[in-house]
Amino acid sequence: xxxxxxxxxxxxxxxxxxxxxxxxxxxxxxxxxxxxxxxxxxxxxxxxxxxxxxxxxxxxxxxxxxxxxxxxxxxxxxxxxxxxxxxxxxxxxxxxxxxxxxxxxxxxxxxxxxxxxxxxxxxxxxxxxxxxxxxxxxxxxxxxxxxxxxxxxxxxxxxxxxxxxxxxxxxxxxxxxxxxxxxxxxxxxxxxxxxxxxxxxxxxxxxxxxxxxxxxxxxxxxxxxxxxxxxxxxxxxxxxxxxxxxxxxxxxxxxxxxxxxxxxxxxxxxxxxxxxxxxxxxxxxxxxxxxxxxxxxxxxxxxxxxxxxxxxxxxxxxxxxxxxxx
Numbered sequence: 001x002x003x004x005x006x007x008x009x010x011x012x013x014x015x016x017x018x019x020x021x022x023x024x025x026x027x028x029x030x031x032x033x034x035x036x037x038x039x040x041x042x043x044x045x046x047x048x049x050x051x052x053x054x055x056x057x058x059x060x061x062x063x064x065x066x067x068x069x070x071x072x073x074x075x076x077x078x079x080x081x082x083x084x085x086x087x088x089x090x091x092x093x094x095x096x097x098x099x100x101x102x103x104x105x106x107x108x109x110x111x112x113x114x115x116x117x118x119x120x121x122x123x124x125x126x127x128x129x130x131x132x133x134x135x136x137x138x139x140x141x142x143x144x145x146x147x148x149x150x151x152x153x154x155x156x157x158x159x160x161x162x163x164x165x166x167x168x169x170x171x172x173x174x175x176x177x178x179x180x181x182x183x184x185x186x187x188x189x190x191x192x193x194x195x196x197x198x199x200x201x202x203x204x205x206x207x208x209x210x211x212x213x214x215x216x217x218x219x220x221x222x223x224x225x226x227x228x229x230x231x232x233x234x235x236x237x238x239x240x241x242x243x244x245x246x247x248x249x250x251x252x253x254x255x256x257x258x259x260x261x262x263x264x265x266x267x268x269x270x271x272x273x274x275x276x277x278x279x280x281x282x283x284x285x286x287x288x289x290x291x292x293x294x295x296x297x298x299x300x301x302x303x304x305x306x307x308x309x310x311x312x313x314x315x316x317x318x319x320x321x322x323x324x325x326x
Contacts, residue, residue: 001081001178008185009060009081009120019064020117026065041109044072046127055130056195058184061085061121067112075126076110078102079177083119087112090161092216096121099168101177101206108161122181134200138207146207164214165206173209176202224248225262228270236274237298241267275299276312283321290317 012020015027031044050057061078069088078085080096087094088111089104096102104110106128115121138146167173180198183191206213210230215223231244244267245252260266265273275297282293294305294317309317 001174005178005182005185006081006120009122009181010117011060012117013060013062016063019062024065026067031070041069041071044070046072046074046125049125050074050127055127055192056184057125058122058181059125061112061115061119061123063115063117063119066114067110069109069111071106071109072104073106075106075128075131076104077124077126078104079122079124079181081120081122083116083121085112085115085119085121090216092161094162094164094214096164097166097168099174101165101167101173103163103165105161124180130196131199133196134203137197137200138203146203161216165209166212166214167206167209170205170209170212172205173202176205224258228259228263228267232270232274236271236278237296239271271298272308273312276309279305279309279317280313280320280324283317284324290321293317 015030028042031048032042033045033047049059078087078096078101080098080100080102082098084098085096087096087102089108094102135146135150165173176198180195180202183194183198210226213226227248228244231239231247235243241256242252245255248255250258256267259270263270279293279297282288282296283290286293288296290306291302294302299305306316309320313320315323
């Protein structure tokens, strides 16, 4: 991150000055609407943190204070500029280091331990509808992992909680986050379009870094699904269930049943969906001929490729291309 931007983010706020001077009680009225707080957990409301009409806002993480257990009605994305912060999310300890990203869903209960002055983090306060454009970009890539990310970002599942991306050494991610922070601070023209497009590009980069993502240790079901879908993303052309089971150290019959139980589809169906979606993507974004596209996604038999494509999309590959752009 540039020194100019870091100097802005390092500044001690009036709230932090009060906390550092010895008054260590959180001013909950900054964060919550009257009547939404209780002894066990207080609720942080987007209405208090977002300007009218805005879908996204940033604020530096408040240091020098322990934030007790709280919830919020927005998606929170925390980017660690330097230093570290200690979060407890749904009972799971998360240590966020410099350059890492933490996505926290609306369903999560979060606690944060005091940060030092040298621990500088940016909190993105985001309403779910801000992600509409970015999710459209993800859908264009036909990436099967996007459904998991959508659930996490929109609070679609009560047990989702958080996504922790350890991407400090991934330069495109760092550049995109810095650009996003910069456009929000600078209040540039067309800022919403720029910000939403930047978030979409960030999603696409993070989808390539899914192996660097951590979530709740107790969430074994999602972990297995992620592992299966990650394998299919890399090996949909020539991978097989036996190789996947060997890689994950599971019995093949047990894994086959678990995939069906947890996704509603068997392994072959998941692979076929990925192949056909990738074929549809290539039809609308490249000039490759239909036969070559079939080979590229794993089908040696052109007639079979045409037959199952038409069954999936209700039209031939050639007609699909004509109606969708190429």
